[in-house]
Amino acid sequence: MKARHALAVTCALCACGVAQASSGRYPGFGIDYGTAIQYDFSGLKAQDQSNKVTTDGYFDITNDLHFRFNPNNEIWLSTEISPVTSARPGERRWLGGSGLQVADLNWYHQDEFDTWRLGKLDLPFGRAQSAAPGLYTGDFVAPYALGGVIGASYARRFSSYTLGTLAPSISVYAADTSVLSRAYFRPSTQARRSDGGATNTGKPNNVAAVLNWRAPASLPYIEVQLGYMANHKGDTNAANPMAANEQSRTASVRYLIPFEPTTQLLPTLAARYVDIVPFVEYVRTHNENGQPGFDTTYLTTSLTLDTGRLAWGLTHTNRHISPAGSPSSTEYLTEASVVYHLTGLIDVGLSGGRSRQAGETSNLLVVQVVLNGAF
16 A cells, blocks of 8 residues: 655745735746655565565655636646556565656636636545545545546635534536546556546536535534535446446544644644544445445544644544445554654654555555645
8 A cells, every 4th residue: 555645734825036926916826845755664464374575665746836817716736746556565666666647737716705626626525535644544545535537616615603614515527538647757558438437437427515514603623524426437348347326425523622722833833732633534435436236334533633743643444345245344444643843844754554455464654754845
């Protein structure tokens, strides 16, 4: 299992040249970047009882480019340079298999009440990838946390002191089979309609509806998400004779419990600021990835403890698989993590745990050093 570059810091954008978005002059250009040096270790115990140790060291470089036309509209381009192929069991790899992928390319609009994107985008369905601590969970829940689809997403915000903020959203999309679906700077194939799978329909007839609710007066630190996703089956052909429509439902709750509320920098760096953040997400999917009768349920629970410069995390995800006509099974991922905020730009992370998938158990460990910034 590949650990993803998941440590991020939000930074203000600065523009280049005479057109500086930070000074209120438009058009403006800015970049958010993150460069991670990462080393993954995996000890796999296969079904034949053999043990295979796999190591993979690489750079994971992400860039978010913003070309702002005015305060409300911009072109958003996100790219990532990282391994696009997994290391083989037992392989000791260093700087291998890397390529450049376009994660997002869309027109982004945001004003006081409305937000929309048009182009290649990530769906706002499910929160475990971003809300749960650790570096492995994002890949484990990827079957329902869809990213890199082609389509449009629209959200409307309604706010009041008593009810907090309600933000319903609707997205229509299809799997990306354009030239943006391939990896660059290494041999790679472009996704095709004949690959099959849910959402691979060639037209935006797949829908995700999500409701986000946060910060009512009675529970100012709560965040709730409810969502429903309906994805049409891809083409059936000789290579994919069976296909079915996919439906997913999600519900999640995240709550921040501060012990000494403060927004001041010095108390935070001195570790006098402490909070605990529990998070729970449940997702049920029927015909996962368009496979008839292949039903799954995911339950992710996590706890984050922030103490000044340190962020401690513990996450467990259970994946229960119920295939039609076959015995059910359970897969899982458990990981503990810690992140040390060395400076405002540099984070050092360590994450380790245990995973069971496809009848095989792996012990996992990853070390990561991340430089974040903007210009």
